[in-house]
Amino acid sequence: MGAAVAACAAAHAAAVLWCPEGRGAASARRAERFGLEPVPTLRDLADRADIVLALCPPAAAEELARQVAGLGFTGVYVEANAVNPERTRRIAGLFPPGATVVDGGVIGAPPVGGSSPLLYLSGPEAGTAAVAGLFTGTAVRAEVLGPRIGQASSLKLAYAGFQKVSRVLVGLSYALAREHGVDAELLDVAGLRHDAYLAEPDAVTAAAARAWRWGPEMDEIADTLEAVGLPPELLRAAATTLERWHDVKDDAALTLPEALDRLAAPPADAGR
Incomplete structure (x- = not known):
């Protein structure tokens, strides 16, 4: 950029x-x-x-x-x-x-x-x-x-919270569906609706490749929510979820199954 x-x-x-x-x-x-x-x-x-x-x-x-x-x-x-x-x-x-x-x-x-x-x-x-x-x-x-410092950054984060967390949720939705053998059916259902990202699961791989910088951004958005009394937990959870993709930084060859596999596996340093 x-x-x-x-x-x-x-x-x-x-x-x-x-x-x-x-x-x-x-x-x-x-x-x-x-x-x-x-x-x-x-x-x-x-x-x-x-x-x-x-x-x-x-x-x-x-x-x-x-x-x-x-x-x-x-x-x-x-x-x-x-x-x-x-x-x-x-x-x-x-x-x-x-x-x-x-x-x-x-x-x-x-x-x-x-x-x-x-x-x-x-x-x-x-x-x-x-x-x-x-x-x-x-x-x-x-x-x-x-004229106020903070206007532009708050607008950026307000949009990024939706645009990026929605893709994280798509990844979780397909990972959950795959665990129960209904991921193809979820795609069929999504195609009948207007949930754009859910109907485009390949967008998950792009999100995974950017997780190394999207994760910290989720924490910034959470801080912004918390500062005005809004609940930050969803954004904190998104940041934690994105950590499972940190090892595929800028990987343009990543496939959807590979991205979902990483969501299903705990981070290597979990429990330390």
Whole structure:
């Protein structure tokens, strides 16, 4: 997602930079594919960039922001990760007074092959306007929600809670049906209804391959629910369920039976 979104910003930016320091070969291939300009260190990036767009797994979001803030960055920092509003506000507090922090949330598939995700923004008007301007006329549709940090991140998590947990439930439904030999019949039943994900069990394999980053996102959504007095247990349970798929990270060859087998088997470290 990050590389594809950054490439769209190239339409209005003098250069789109990325830092390969600490990143893997797959990240390097994506950056090269989308024409991003490498810089040797994060300090080089912070010194050159006017806008930093942070799109990474939730677990890394706060540490990345701390590193960038520690370099004295005073431009616009877009916290566009799937983290809860309170974490977003905490991240904003890491930056020196001269910096502007914008809350962001991407909804939709990466902007390739005809996909056109929405980038929701909230925060100081000057910052949101500058970021939205980067994507004018591109496949990324930027929309400003308002002036409050937390608006964009809460919208992202509100949608992600449904969109991702529903696929986890499909996996559990088919795993349960298979244990009793009625998985084919469940698919027949689903085909007669309008439960989209239940009628498309192959979507489970895509969810399994993304479990390594969806799991932490479920915890972020649970924290958000709990903060306003709503029950977080379903999202906590989804995160626990996703842990059973952590060993198939980004496995495009994973089959549905293999994904269901992993749901039926306890994690290797269970009981430790």
